[in-house]
Amino acid sequence: MSHKRTPRRKAAMAVGGAAALGAAAFLLPHANASQDAGDGGRAPGADGTARTLRATDAPDLDARLRRLLGDTFAGSYYDSGRQQLVVNVVGDDNVIVQAKKAGAVVRRVANSAAELRAATRTLKAEAAIPGTSWAVDPRTDKILVTADSTVTGAQWDRLRSAVRGLGPGMATLKKSAGTFKTFASGGDAIFSRVQGGSVRCSLGFNVTAADGSPAFLTAGHCGVAAEKWSDTETGEPTATVDRATFPGEGDFSLVTYDDPGTRAPSEVDTGDGRTVPISRAAEATVGQAVFRMGSTTGLHDGRVTGLDATVNFQSETDPGGVDTVTGLIQTDVCAEPGDSGGPLFTQDGGALGLTSGGSGDCTGGGETFFQPVTTALRATGATLGGGAGGASGGTDDQAGAGDESGAGAGSGDEAGSGAGGDPVGEGGDSSAPSDASRSGAADDGSSALTGTR
Structure with missing residues (x-):
């Protein structure tokens, strides 16, 4: 990121990294x-x-x-x-x-929204263990509780006891083969030099800050990790974190461009000169087909599997601590280190989320969580769009990611949480890792629209 930015450089900075996407009509055929x-x-x-x-x-x-x-x-x-x-x-x-x-x-259904919300509050009080997550699954009318591979021994017993304590028919517990982590290393989109090395993340969406300054949104754990950002590993920083939220009620940062004349378009740059215009901020829906752009792995697609999810990351600053983040979108789209902050969006230009973290990778699959864009915009006072050619900055008048949510797969059947789920108290194998994750090779950006899950 330099103060004198060519149009090509500005477009590249508009979102971090890319695989070819092109016009919405040419997105993944199975998603159309x-x-x-x-x-x-x-x-x-x-x-x-x-x-x-x-x-x-x-x-x-x-x-x-x-x-x-x-x-x-x-x-x-x-x-x-x-x-x-x-x-x-x-x-x-x-x-x-x-x-x-x-x-x-x-x-x-048997469980009301109020009962399910009360159960999630109980989990927060009794089972905020690093490597766990939970979200309401509307496909099964239960809470889907997931534990990653680090949750073993006494911690697994504690989690299982808490889930059983919710009562029969209230929750499902499953194991994930991966490890929940924030994706704040690797990638090649935005860089910051910090003591002992550097941090790399992905830029999400260009916005206009409340005071009219050009800015962009990225992950909050990226903004907490470093204050100054550049689009080259050795370049001078030209963007500064204005506000960062992580952990707690979200994972988002507002980063302002140091040059007030920066005119960064509201679009996802997907490589080969192709972009997807971003026209609005939108709420996610369980079962919805979505696309994720990241500077490490490029373009990948999948479905929204949960809303208002809570994730308990192992703290990177306190070896025995936990960084709990609430209010996230849960998906089966893969992601890897360096994809943090990258955009989650729809093929018709709806901005949905910012990559937060998850488990797995783009070879074996896994769960990935995203910060809802609408929440970040409301919290920061920013509007979508970042200058000439930018979008109007409107937000869909739709339901928030709030009370009812889920973690069901987006297929047309009525199935529940997938293989590996253990209905507590029904004799499942509590130690076996789930095989519900999707797999797919990382997109190399060589074809027009071949994002893989």
Whole structure:
């Protein structure tokens, strides 16, 4: 990052790293159906016919159902196979009729949203163990609790006891073969020199700060690790952290460009001269097809598997401590060190999240967590878009990543949390690692749209 930035350099800095993406119509073919189909889908009728809709329209219906159903709303997810929103309800037949008339597929479930939220608070109080995470799974109407490979012995016993203490039918516990970690090393997008070495992360989205200054969003643990950033490993720093949140209620940083004349476009630079314009900030929906850009591994795709997730990272500053982060998006998209801060987005230009951390890699797969962009924008007062050619900075008027969420796979079936899940108290193998992770080779950027999970 230099003060005299050529248009080519500015575009490259707009987002860290790239694999070719091009126009949205040329995104991964298998993703097009769930993203684009449903245009002109059936409107809900008096008989309660469920409507077909785009994944990008699902959050709007979800938000209306939350308002309509109130305390009887118990979560929802997008069924990409049928292109419909499935909503969970607790209540009488009248409530179900209302939800059906709104256009959703309705399921009557046992656990209310309030009960599930109370259970997550119990987990926070009793099981905030490094290497664990949890999120509500609307596909099973349970909390999916995950422990990475470091959770063994007494810690595993403590976690298992806490989950069992929630009562039958409330939670599922599974093992992850990897290790939960923040992805703050490796990569080649943005650099900072620190005592004892350097830090490398990925830039997420260009924004305009509340005072009108050009800025960008990246991961909070990157902003905590270093104050000054450059787009070359040996270059002079030209961006400074204004605010960083990590750990706690999020993982995001607002970093302002030192040159107030910087005009960085609101787009994802995907290499080979191709970009995806970012037009708005949007909320994620469980089951939604998404794309993740990172400076280490390039373009990868997958699905949202949970919202409002809590992750307990092993503290990097306190050997015996834990860095707990709440309010994250959970996905099955792979990521690796150096991808931290990179953008999670939809093929039609919706900004969803910033890469936080997770387990696994882009060879064996794993779980990856993202900071919701909408939360970062509200907290910092920034608006999406960063100068000439930038987006308007609007935010979809959709439900937040708040109360109801889930960790279900995005396929059209009604399956639960995948292989390796251990319904507590039902005799599963508690020590066996999960094989539910997706695998895929890292994208080498050689083809137009061949992001892999």
